[in-house]
Amino acid sequence: MTVAEPRFGSLLPDILASPPGGVSRSLAKRLKAVESRNITYVDSGWPIFWQEARGSNVRDVDGNVYIDLSGAFGVALIGHAHAGVVRALRVQGENLLHGMGDIHPPVGKVELIERLCGIAPWVGAQAVLTTSGSEAVEVALKTAQIATGKPGIVAFKGAYHGLTMGALAVTDRAHFRSYFEAQLYKGVAFVPFPGCNGISGVTADEALELLRTALRHGAPNGDPIGAVIIEPVQGRAGVRVPPDGFMAVLSDVAMEEGAIIIADEIFTGLGRCGSLLASEPLGLRPDIVCLGKVLGGGMPLSACLARQSIMCAWPQNDGEAIHTNTFLGHPLACATALAVLDIVEQHSIPECAEVVGSELLTELRGSLRDSDTVSEVRGCGLMIGIELVTAEGLPWKDGAVRVAEAALGHGLILLPAGEHGHVVELTPPVFLTGEQAAHSVAVLSSIIQKLH
Ligand SMILES: Cc1ncc(COP(=O)(O)O)c(C=O)c1O
Missing domain, CATH: 3.40.640.10 (Type I PLP-dependent aspartate aminotransferase-like (Major domain))
Incomplete structure (x- = not known):
């Protein structure tokens, strides 16, 4: 019996060139010369340029494979390119x-x-x-x-x-x-x-x-x-x-x-x-x-x-x-x-979002429960927020921005939210596999525990 290889869409991250890789960096340079400087945020760790996307995966122009925990601004609830x-x-x-x-x-x-x-x-x-x-x-x-x-x-x-x-x-x-x-x-x-x-x-x-x-x-x-x-x-x-x-x-x-x-x-x-x-x-x-x-x-x-x-x-x-x-x-x-x-x-997408979302929420709460930087992990279906605070209990300004940048290096795409950039926002596709979810929780928790 042969076991089917996971397909692009249900893969774990595979980082071949530390993001942003050379091709992304050169595209960013070209874009910077011609696009209004207010539009695309460019710095040494950002952005990657997308080549293809399916299910919960994105592949960038340098061949890196990511799990898209943002659902591309929440659009890809049913996965990319269904x-x-x-x-x-x-x-x-x-x-x-x-x-x-x-x-x-x-x-x-x-x-x-x-x-x-x-x-x-x-x-x-x-x-x-x-x-x-x-x-x-x-x-x-x-x-x-x-x-x-x-x-x-x-x-x-x-x-x-x-x-x-x-x-x-x-x-x-x-x-x-x-x-x-x-x-x-x-x-x-x-x-x-x-x-x-x-x-x-x-x-x-x-x-x-x-x-x-x-x-x-x-x-x-x-x-x-x-x-x-x-x-x-x-x-x-x-x-x-x-x-x-x-x-x-x-x-x-x-x-x-x-x-x-x-x-x-x-x-x-x-x-x-x-x-x-x-x-x-x-x-x-x-x-x-x-x-x-x-x-x-x-x-x-x-x-x-x-x-x-x-x-x-x-x-x-x-x-x-x-x-x-x-x-x-x-x-x-x-x-x-x-x-x-x-x-x-x-496919009863709302019901699936409820099930997948509450499992993800429980996993995140469990693995982040001892973190001093996390004041709350909250959510509704597949819209989840991890709120980060300082030692004084105040919103940790740009804490989630730092998490998003570190996560990209580990093959996770996510966005910061909140007025102070202090909430890690997760709005992944509903077809996120159990393996992708477990991997994401482990990587995210380790990033959040190490930051400060
Ligand atoms: C609740 C809500 N309303 C409106 C908008 C604006 O949508 P658009 O960016 O497509 O103009 C957004 C975008 O994120 C949103 O989240």
């Missing part, structure tokens, strides 16, 4: 590469929107397809304004909703905002996101009281507030999981005060957090839902879904849409998204 997605892309590419989204739409747009409305948390949903997560948020904010007539918004401290101007106005990180502050809408009241480990948290009750006050008194610029935008689990803020019951009471408060709720499920949605939408088990009852990342299976695609009664506030198209874009309903992205939705359903 065969079903690649097949859909190939078939679609041979027929129609580009359509005229809001004028003469490609057929896939109809099928995809029907499917998305089928998974929305309301009967009678309607949707707008968009291209990036930020654009889905723009459409959600525009929809809320049209539906409520109240421009003010409540967002949460630490929130990340994207970097286009409307989305940036509800994103709470000085790093992203400071140069553009003067151009950002001033009608946003930021309320604390509760309960994160005592470091920067307030209790759920305190947060809800502040929410109620903001909804009653209006935004800092005096505008009445029509909408609350929230991530069910804050991702980029450092995997901040809300306390039990918080989202349900938040929904009651918003309803009582006449505000609609936008759930930004761009990171959490489509199975990442162990359910199709993270809002549902958390008790959040949104009126608008934004999806992105996983949706396109690697193609740039996002969507804004809303209750029909809310979406109907948009005026009838009289010949020219007032929100659209050149690539709206792109046929390739619609085709891959339909394949993604099939895979998510047929």
Whole structure:
């Protein structure tokens, strides 16, 4: 009997040339000469240039094989280059590469929107397809304004909703905002996101009281507030999981005060957090839902879904849409998204994410329990954060950046999160093998124990 060799996708790391290898370094040099210096971070240990990716593996241009614990910004929940997605892309590419989204739409747009409305948390949903997560948020904010007539918004401290101007106005990180502050809408009241480990948290009750006050008194610029935008689990803020019951009471408060709720499920949605939408088990009852990342299976695609009664506030198209874009309903992205939705359903991806995620969480908690630098390992499905602190118990500034750099040298791709770069964020593919998971936990724990 022969034992099958593990295939690219389920391999352990194999580092042939200390990353970044020579080919990556020379590409970085070329890129640095021609790309805006703000875009790709380049230093002696960063970045590697990707050549190919499948399942949980990435191979770089120097032949190094990595385990992708980032899922490439959380996109690759069903793994890189899933065969079903690649097949859909190939078939679609041979027929129609580009359509005229809001004028003469490609057929896939109809099928995809029907499917998305089928998974929305309301009967009678309607949707707008968009291209990036930020654009889905723009459409959600525009929809809320049209539906409520109240421009003010409540967002949460630490929130990340994207970097286009409307989305940036509800994103709470000085790093992203400071140069553009003067151009950002001033009608946003930021309320604390509760309960994160005592470091920067307030209790759920305190947060809800502040929410109620903001909804009653209006935004800092005096505008009445029509909408609350929230991530069910804050991702980029450092995997901040809300306390039990918080989202349900938040929904009651918003309803009582006449505000609609936008759930930004761009990171959490489509199975990442162990359910199709993270809002549902958390008790959040949104009126608008934004999806992105996983949706396109690697193609740039996002969507804004809303209750029909809310979406109907948009005026009838009289010949020219007032929100659209050149690539709206792109046929390739619609085709891959339909394949993604099939895979998510047929392989019970949310349930798998719950099982794989809770095993990973338990393993990490066990192996890091004696580490003085780790204040908490937390998560929801396959979104896991390891929070690092100093000896004084303060967020360890750039601690997770150092972990990410060291991990790369050992063949693990991961990203830092949190305002202080102090949370190691893990959002791997659901098909991470047991062997890959065990190896990742061992390597990560050893890196974290040795740092300081
Ligand atoms: C919760 C959330 N909203 C919005 C966005 C913005 O998405 P994009 O980068 O596709 O514009 C992100 C991206 O990470 C996100 O995590």
